[in-house]
Amino acid sequence: MFAYYLQLGLRSLRKNPLLTVLMVMAIGCGVAASMTTYSVFRATSNNPIPNKSSQLYVPQIDNWGPEEAAENKGEPPSSLSYTDAINLMRDKRAKRQTALYPVALSIVPDDMNMLPFRENSYAVYADAFPMFDVPFLFGGGWTASEDNAHAAVAVIGRELNDKLFHGANSVGREINLNGRTYRITGVMDTWNPEPMFYDPVNTNAFADPTEVFIPYTRAIELEMPTFGNNNCNKDPGNGWDSWVHSECVWTGFWVELPTKADADAYRRYLDGYVAEQQRSGRFKWPKNNRLRNVTEWLDFQKVVPQEAKVSLLVSMGFLLICLVNTVGLLLAKFMRRAPEIGVRRALGASRKEIYTQFLIEAGAVGLAGGVVGLLLTGVGVIGVSLVFDPQIARLAELDTSLVALTLLVAVLATVLAAFYPTWRAAQVQPAWQLKSN
């Protein structure tokens, strides 16, 4: 019967082309608006590391006191001071841990025809690569002993490897960073988690991929300042040493805690660490620590732009209005066919059969609306940069899942909108219809 009802539905739609076009356009526009904004929302609210998002944590320690915290809704700073980062690294209470911060590195190519250029670069510990599930094309990360030795080693990205070495295996070869030579230990495969969970503080979480990693210890030894935010609650004084040992917060920190028990233990450790700092007279206020996993951290950092949420809500409202219009159009269309419904009921169609027939017809309208919606979503995705930052707008893409979702939403929404008109159609009293004829 499905094929029969579909055939009847298509015939009915062809009979009133104007009404059909109105319904299809209403659904198409509503679905396109909502899917375009959803594509942005989906990208910005994506879980960038789903397998480990509940195992990776950012510790926060309040080294500034309640007055500064009060200005930030009682929250401790989002970054750590170098003192705290190094202490946590030294204690090694997590399965893996890394301090990290962005550094400014200029790449000086061997090719004399190429000018030096800059790539997004980070100083990290060796644990960062297995912690963040960084994929490697060649080689791998450096070792902990190379961390300890402040070794001149680097991991580079695939794109940089293509640029400098034409895609060849460059492990063991050298790269000139800021005029110093580094040995390449690994070439990452394409890796660009979005949002860029490991450092939303210094980016808008949607930066270009990181192309160079060097050891944190090496960066500190070479007195490389952070290329990101540096927040101080008082003057750190002059010189590298006084800045590094000040209470300025500028370094990120991540720990890997595979189980809830590990996380609880780490929380106790942080409390103990703060108590120790209180006893030493460094912290003169009650403890104010946090330990957030990836999703909590991205939420806390408000990675999803406010305009993405608002535009999604507005477009959903628009879809609702389109569907209300569709309800009216479907009602008019179905009730014009009351005599036919009466005849079908008289000839043996149950109410259920009438429901099925008209819901399938609505589904056909929804599918056509979905196809129009797909085309308009394609246009919308191209035009999304008019509303959002380019770095966020580029995330919106019409991939297979969005195509499927667009069609699904169009069909389901239309079938949902058709429930009332269909219910009315099924209530047609055959006796009255046939008497009135």
Place this chain on the structure above:
Amino acid sequence: MLKMTHLSKVYRTEVVETYALRDFNINVNEGEFVAVTGPSGSGKTTFLTIAGLLETFTGGQYHLDGVEVSNLNDNERSRIRNEKIGFIFQAFNLIPDLNVFDNVEVPLRYRGMKAPERKQRIMDALERVGLASRAKHYPAELSGGQQQRVAIARALAGSPRLLLADEPTGNLDTQMARGVMELLEEIHREGATIVMVTHDPELAARAQRNVHIIDGQVVDLAEDPRFHHAVHAARANSPA
């Protein structure tokens, strides 16, 4: 085949109750051709729609082919309509968007019949009403008489036990009406039970039995000499 006992149908509004049928009793035997007559508003069509399970009744009992129908749900009523009853309406009630073949197919679709059997039955029914060559025509392309023949073919295609006809010639000219009536008589001779509502005494005279309805009740024809006379005269003039 069809038995209504003390049946009533009341239309209620906030201020008034209107009896369309009151203490209505009728018994139609299998294979009978019964004409139901009566003035406008007497309840003829209401009787027919209740008989065809298109409408519920307020009180009394209705047995159709031995089944008490008052407690049946919508699905069961629909199934009985589909399998046991064929309808022929004054206004033909063909679906204008479907061609003749597809119109006749409608009740067979709801019976879940396979395509080859459907096709066979449709073509047989159209042959019987003389319209097999018009299978691909749309209702608007046919005369009134031809449309009513299509409606009869649609009613016959499902091999119903009971044919209910509501003024089947009401919208036709005399010649076409005669053709349709002859077709009904032929169907009756082949064993179908037919209940036909009509205003026309001549048509009523061609039925085996006449039932007269006044004010929602069956009355004895003997109590209405004017109608009795009209039927008698019509029978006397009937060519058959």
